[in-house]
Amino acid sequence: MMDKIALALLIIGGLNWGSVGLFQFDLVAFVGGGSDGLISRVIYTVVGLSALWCITLLFRDTDKNH
Numbered sequence: 001m002m003d004k005i006a007l008a009l010l011i012i013g014g015l016n017w018g019s020v021g022l023f024q025f026d027l028v029a030f031v032g033g034g035s036d037g038l039i040s041r042v043i044y045t046v047v048g049l050s051a052l053w054c055i056t057l058l059f060r061d062t063d064k065n066h
Contacts, residue, residue: 002053006053006054007050007054007057009046009050012047013051016028028044031043
């Protein structure tokens, strides 16, 4: 369950970065009262922690047959 939540947050973060790159629009900053706003910083932190969690996905043995 935690893997799916972390992956969903990373997808949201990736879409946000895509909108920054393509349209120069940061949705998180817009919703959170600017990039220095408390809500924005919390969202950025949670997405960053999700990225750290998802790094573990690269090193897990997901083969169910063993």
